[in-house]
Amino acid sequence: MSGLRILVPVKRVIDYAIKPRINKAQTGVETAGVKHSLNPFDELSIEEAVRLRERKGPIKVEDILALSAGGPKCPDVLRTAMAMGADRAFHIDIPEKGDSGPEPLTIAKMLQAVVKEQNVNLVLLGKQAIDGDQGQTGQMLAGLLGWPQTTQASKVEIKDEAGTVEVTHEVDGGVETLRAKLPMVITTDLRLNEPRYASLPNIMKAKKKPLEKKTLADLGVEDTRRLKTLKVTEPPPRKGGGKVEDVDGLVGKLKELGAL
């Protein structure tokens, strides 16, 4: 195999350290004025792609292409991805439509088109985005491409020049190691690596890396929505415990509850 051409799809989501709030109409999550960042699983994918290059394995990494689909702020996360080490980026401009984004099948079809067009032979993607929590895109993409897939990877190793890849993933009570041949789809899980910080020199360099804007139509895909979100509600609030002043209070409370 000549070289690895890696596609890393990334998503801009509400920062996972921030507590999301449901909007007043109960149709989705409030996104205006809320801090967004790179989906943490996608951060792992980018990091892994960069590490594959740094490891200088049997197959040289030729290209790392980051891709994000969505509104006008997507380039923010693409710049982060390029600051971490991606070579170039595609922004697939999808206008906001209702409260939720395109469905996983649309995204998978779009990625399929990019894979064909860009001659990609490895797709590294997060196992899920923490906003929709659907976790379907990677699997659908592998199905559409007819490629082997390994999901929830906690270790990725390129074994030889022929493109044999070994992927370890966690299963209940242990780990499972799988072998497949490129081209393939790998979805990433938490223990895969520890993403690096975007260093200032790399942030500067990332500004000069090519970022191409495209539309779904360019890729021959239509944004069809077959699901309608009816209602989004918060989980019931946790009932807090009470405080007692002293031992007598505690004893009184326990008696009241019939525990004594």
Added chain:
Amino acid sequence: MSSARNLTAALRRARVPRPRVALRPVQFTPLTSTTRTFTSSSTRTSDSRQIKYTSEAYNVQRNPNFAEISADDVAHFKELLGSQSAVIDGVTADAADDLEPFNSDWMRKYRGHTRLVLKPQNAQEVSKVLKYCNERKLAVVPQGGNTGLVGGSVPVFDEIVINTSRMNQIRSFDAASGVLVADAGVILEVADQYLAEREHLFPLDLGAKGSCHIGGNVSTNAGGLRLLRYGSLHGSVLGLEAVLPDGTIVDALSTLRKNNTGYDLKQLFIGSEGTIGLVTAVSIQCPPRPKAVNVAYFGLESFEQVQQAYLAAKGQLSEILSAFELMDGRSQSLVIESTGNKHPLEGEYPFYCLVETSGSNAEHDMAKLESFLESVMGDGIVADGVLAQDETQFQALWRWREGITESLSHLGGTYKYDVSIPLADLYQLVEDCKVRLTEMGFVGDDDSFPVRAVVGYGHMGDSNLHLNVSVRQYNKEVEKAIEPWVYEWIQKRQGSISAEHGLGVAKREFIGYSQNETMVKLMKQLKNLYDPNGIMNPYKYI
């Protein structure tokens, strides 16, 4: 198999770091036991055996004018305060275990002999307690979260501890003016959380915020991480309620921004460390909570460049700059040693800086920050750096600054000097101290040397340096080598021997290095006027 939602929850649990708060052990309040506990004094509190009594370590004599607490006094207080949880009585019962957290500090450096802790619930109760103590000549120590660094809130002999933890109500908040009125015993983080829900911010932030009380913050005029942006408590505190030793309740709980009607007496209680009165409530001006916060972390080759970076930050980030912190290389390697975390930068540098911006518009701030970063990188002022890309990285980067104190405490004892020095000389103190201690043969890598490292870090933006001498065990000779040398060094440069920690017990003899005789005399006059019997926080700096 867990559902995707659970996995997300697991992700949040797995990767959200420990919050930046509560870096100090949270003080717990033990329940009062009414029955006598029969623990022999030799087996109890095994981990506190090593803490030396302050009365021995500092060679102070108990003032014979103070009365001894009697069983009658205790009975009086119990009647006065009603609730049994308001009194921890070690006079008529053995409550040594329960008293221990009030008798010592979190650094395990100071230890008193108190036998009575009182926890009044409001200013009226405080007034009655103090009035009685004043008449009986019983000495008292006001105590909040007991997170101080100079032993100011720890008793020396048998002073009664008046703890503010039960005065913990937020009284009011006005969103239009941003004025918060709260009891002295409200924990800083609780106050900030309350304000966060109302899109405001407490204008003070410090490592101990999970434990410290705002009354204590005001009494010690705490500085902290955001002083650069929001100013000193002398400015943001609009009013307070305090109780004088004779029981007079000073109601200066104004919520006005401007009030030029005579002496601004509230200022006497800010930073006087409980030597004049006990603060029971505070009204404070709170700014709107910034919507966009960014953090960058730099590695620099020299202190010269640190100063250049600070000037550039002030000039280019101006109104959005909210913190500029300095950490030297040694302090960061101690954090690595203690936490095992991976350092954000690849190479090693003698200096590191943390720059934070806070503003209302993320795009505007980012544009400014990026042009600042480009200029400092381009001009070669900064050798390397990172910019937090998400909230987790933001918190992780702050921990490299805020975690220093905690890391040092894991590695042994620390002599802490919190000083203000003109910016140009700021780091020279650390260099000189290191040379001095090394020449005297105290510094080394193995256990035969008492000193592990001499480190410096601090609030660059406020010309405030923390000189820390990390020791394997507290050692009189090392202490003698540092003091009063360090104070003389500072005096020569017109610096302050205590920028934000206060004087307490630790610096009780050294006030003269930063205040002249006249100033000290005026302070004593005020002290004698309001506390003629000297019962308020005795044996400390005044």
